[in-house]
Amino acid sequence: MNGAIVQQDIEYLTPIPYGVSVTVRYRVASVGETSRTTSLEALSADAVAAHGEVVNAVRNEDGVPTDVPQKWTDHIERFEEGPVDVASAGQ
Numbered sequence: 432m433n434g435a436i437v438q439q440d441i442e443y444l445t446p447i448p449y450g451v452s453v454t455v456r457y458r459v460a461s462v463g464e465t466s467r468t469t470s471l472e473a474l475s476a477d478a479v480a481a482h483g484e485v486v487n488a489v490r491n492e493d494g495v496p497t498d499v500p501q502k503w504t505d506h507i508e509r510f511e512e513g514p515v516d517v518a519s520a521g522q
């Protein structure tokens with residue numbers, strides 16, 4: 432299995448100057464039939480400086496979209512310590 436970023440949307444709320452320490456927090460927001468959406472926050476000086484979403488599509492070895500394996504959804508839910516929004520994942 433491979434993957435590809437098919438959409439990325441980041442909104443910067445404040446400038447993040449070069450050299451400033453940044454903490455990025457990610458979590459899986461949802462799992463679709465052939466993709467997963469990850470939410471992110473970038474913190475600078477303990478304040479949210481940016482937030483956004485990244486959509487990763489699952490591809491087989493030939494680059495063709497394929498279903499998110501149920502095994503992946505199970506691992507994500509264990510990591511997130513609870514269910515995520517799942518729409519026909521791994522079916």
